[in-house]
Amino acid sequence: MANETLRSVSINVAQERIHIRTDLPDTDLKEIVDFIESRLDNSSKFKxxxxxxxxxxxxxxxxxxxxxxxxxxxxxxxxxxxxxxxxxxxxxxxxxxxxxxxxx
Incomplete structure (x- = not known):
């Protein structure tokens, strides 16, 4: 990742809004966040x-x-x-x- 290609974005993950710098497209970020949220939803049944x-x-x-x-x-x-x-x-x-x- 070259610094000039990084952009600042805000994402909501694990009930937190975080700011990151990334070169990933929005579709990839959404896939990552959805994956994390899905795993957290699965583990939430254990209270x-x-x-x-x-x-x-x-x-x-x-x-x-x-x-x-x-x-x-x-x-x-x-x-x-x-x-x-x-x-x-x-x-x-x-x-x-x-x-x-x-x-x-």
Missing amino acids: LELKKQLCLLAVELTSEIVELRKQLRKAKTYHDLMDKDLRELSLQLDEGLPKADNQV
């Missing part, structure tokens, strides 16, 4: 105070982030392995193909 609801939400979301990071690392490792295999296959094909001036 917990808002602070505890927010702590539980933070733990839940952080857990998801950690899991996604693990999956991303695995995907990057797999990608690197496939890229290496592809380069090796390409070299083998190049070595096995006749030169352009040779007749097959």
Whole structure:
């Protein structure tokens, strides 16, 4: 995020009006706020105070982030392995193909 692309916006989340600087479009901000509010609504049935609801939400979301990071690392490792295999296959094909001036 470059500072010149950030804009100030106010959003209502968890019964609070907060001011943030972001480069996200309004549709993305709405999706984020709606997601948080939905999760809070789900946890409100347990009659917990808002602070505890927010702590539980933070733990839940952080857990998801950690899991996604693990999956991303695995995907990057797999990608690197496939890229290496592809380069090796390409070299083998190049070595096995006749030169352009040779007749097959």
